[in-house]
Amino acid sequence: MAAIQLIHQKSEVPKEFNRVSKSYDFATKMSQGYQDDLIASAKRMNLTGNEKLLDLCCGTGKSTLACLNELPSGTIVGVDNSEGMLREANKKFSNEIQTGKISFVLRDAMQLDFADNSFDAVFMAYGLRNMPDYDKAIKGIHRILKPGGKLCIHDYSLNENIFAKIYWAVLGYGFILPFCTLMSGSANIYLYLIKSVLSFLSPKQITNLLEQNGFTQVVAEPHNSWRKPILHSVIGIKKG
Template sequence: MDTDSKQTHVHAVFESIAPKYDMMNDILSFRRHKAWRRFTMRKMEVKPGQSSLDLCCGTCDWTIALAKASGNGRTVGLDFSRNMLDIGQAKIDKLGLGDQITIVHGNAMELPFPDNSFDFVTIGFGLRNVPDIIKTLKEMKRVVKPGGKIVCLELSKPDWQPFKGIYYFYFEKLLPLMGKWFVKRFEQYRWLPESLESFPDLQALAELFRDVGMRNVKAYPLTGGVAALHIGTKGNDVL
């Protein structure tokens, strides 16, 4: 699938599953995605007043968590799916965080922000869906401040048996069926295992972080390697 085709396909997938996205995340991950995000937030150590940009923010759960952690820090959520953003905006309004959080309809590969703008740039369960991973990581690095961090929380590839075999059976065979049963979306949820096939594993993604110039790169496997957290720091001498 070429870049334009992937972008069009992924956009259509997320536009269509937006209304049931949060519910299906809970079901398909057995609610582990919330524990993974809490672990990530502990590792990030967001300080009061620090700014964050959350890419592929979807329905804005991580965006909201970043805003709350920073107290009054500027927080921006960006996504290319208008339907997902509409659900996220409703959450933000309900929590009274509209003055702190700004939602942007945009492209993670072409960020509409100046260089060195944020203390943190995050992407949660979205990097495997972008057409160009390197371009996205370079954009994340560009807009994060020197000394700031780029953070990726994403599905990964377990490598030990028998867990690996059980996981791939669930992910490739059962998960799309669950999408069909619960929300009548078989083809859309078949995209999830397809999107992971060519995605870098734990160590390969860490190397991509280093390739784009991030320093002190750390990678953490989560739940037996089902997911992974990557954190890299932008050097203070990098403009």
């Protein structure tokens, strides 16, 4: 599906990720600091280490690995709606899957059917932007989080100034699109990435969205890397 159509039909996004699942890890490895930024967001959640965490839109498990570092005695459920991306994730964590520390589930993040109040924490890296309805997605997350549970949204969310938009456009069209298309043989999902970031919420708007949906102590922070103007983690706590 063409990138412009994907923006209006985001439920089709996981199918596009099927096409690039095998090259995804290499492409993100070439994106300097990708894993370090995920680790920084996971650390910012200040977990105690024994939580049951949902890694929503877990992809090939890069975000799962970042969370695993923070959970020496906890468990992780990874959810994604792309069979290809989950296949890669399953390959990486065979030991943890065997011991029950990690499990992966093929599911639409807009239709989570976990029980109410069943997770201590939710980590969503590069996921919210792909949801067809941000408000409905956050309401669904709120339902399955325990009171006092933590939510971290880690995403390309541009500062509200023209510099951040120009920075992203140059980076996207000048580097990400040509390089990743060459790596994966598919331009669609990367063109969609550029366009979806340009139309996504700012850190302030994500903060408001969480506050309007029952989260408190919401903090938006940039990352201390070259992604500073364009990448943020927004963390909030479900009101008790």
